[in-house]
Amino acid sequence: MKSPTNMDILKKVKPFMGEVCSLYDENGQFLAKGRLQISTFSMLMNNYQAHEPMNDIGKVEVTVKDIDMAVEEGAYSIHSIVLEQGEYIYLEVKNFNYRCDTNNLTQEIDLNLFSISNTDQETYNSFLTKKHELDWTNILIPNGCTGGDSASKADAFESLCQEIIQRWGAKVFSGIGKGTDRGRDGTFQVEADSWIPITTNYSNSWILQCKYSETYKNLEIRDIYPEMIKVIMHQPDYYLLMTNRKITNDFNDWFDSKLMQDTNYFIPFKKIIIGRQQLEHILATKEMIDLKRKYFG
Template sequence: MNTVLRGKDCELIDVAGSVIGYAKCTVESAESDLGLSKPKREIVPSRAGAIEIHVFDVVNASDDFPDHTKAIRALSQENEKIFYEYEFFNVASTSTASGHYVFNASGSSTKLVPRDRFNEVVGQNRVVDWSKIKCFDCAPTPADAFEALCREILLKSPYYSDREFIGTGVDRGRDGEYYFTEKPFPNKEKKVKCILQCKYSSSPTTAIKQAEIHDELVKIEQHTPRYYVLATNRKITSDFRDWYCSEGLNKFHFEKILVNREELEYLIQSDSALWSKYFGR
């Protein structure tokens, strides 16, 4: 058998065409690629039992989903602009063991899909449960792990340089310091300093308070950054947002950027390695 898809996010479909669960899947076939290398909408004929689909990490499905699954749709990303949807038809369950399910399919089709369709399925599989963020030796508490996560998001980006992350202790409000380059004119470049501040809670319903951030802003002023970036998974109330963006805070000589929980979750769910490291099952 040849592995033609490995560890892809997928939807489990019933006889009515409704989604009854989400999972990961690996697809094997006696044929070389099932025609999956080229997008096409028609069914690719296959020999009976020639397509074998291994399903695992199932979420949002009932216990008897194997009996009701009649099709499986898997999503894959080739690059930043190209996304595929693979659909497997006439699916039948053949075995079940410790959260691992095997199905046979007799036909398949492939088509190009937009990024939104890919993100829709991936987001269902990559659940971000902030109360279960993974800790490590270098990040032994959930708050430390959250800081490490925010730092890693920055490290993955090619747009920033000279990144210095502050360890535990008296840091005058900083969790990270980094730079990026602005171009005020085509042949003119200028390095701009940013300060990163991370605020975590195991419960995203816990609101962030004005008082705690005002004290941090006073500390940050000593470092003369161009931007102060507050990254938080905590609840941002309308009052806090209005205060944070208010003209009254212009006494500080830097611009304030707010990165909220939804923005963080989008970045995490869009990066399979990042999600697996901090939230994977």
């Protein structure tokens, strides 16, 4: 059987350009997700379309960007799967040493080291959902976070939440320290049309509530409802709850209900919850990756 040419391999690599990839260590342990780039690909394809000779091109520069955890120089395997014309195509580059520059991994790799094959939907779905889970039990307590010298992990979580919403454009932010906080961990304002999908152009007042647990225990109605009652006196437009705790279906149903069943007070403000999975997704974005390193190392 005729061996595939460099051009054959490049054609197969094309669908993976800019796609999500997984990083594994030398022992096959999943580490992180990133985005795959091959910087010389466009140039090579332009040469090919111009019918210029390709036989002397045996390497391409592979870069993994937007990595959702801190990495360093070393050996990694790259895996990626794409759906192309109804087929699931699997790419792998095994155990190759990469340089690290500002958390991007880069190396020139021989084209014949790319392994490309077909796979199935189950493997594809597993690839999409696999991610680097954060160790919330060991969240770091950086200098300057809420609580000062006596800051706890709960304080660190609160500071993390505050930093996230300030990156989102929160204005006139005021954090609330320990003590009688009247049910709030912070107050802030945002321009409505810059953060939430409504058409008004006025500023909205928000209350931020943070709930952290080292043991990832269930978030209960009794943990939140008394705090929400205290918030009523501040007359916010929105109540934002950010938590790493487990959110049950029962809690979600209660939190989303307009009448807050089985309670004695009508809650006049809108309620939004951002849970652990959403937080991990937020911290995996390019805009928040430095916060992820700050609080998780």
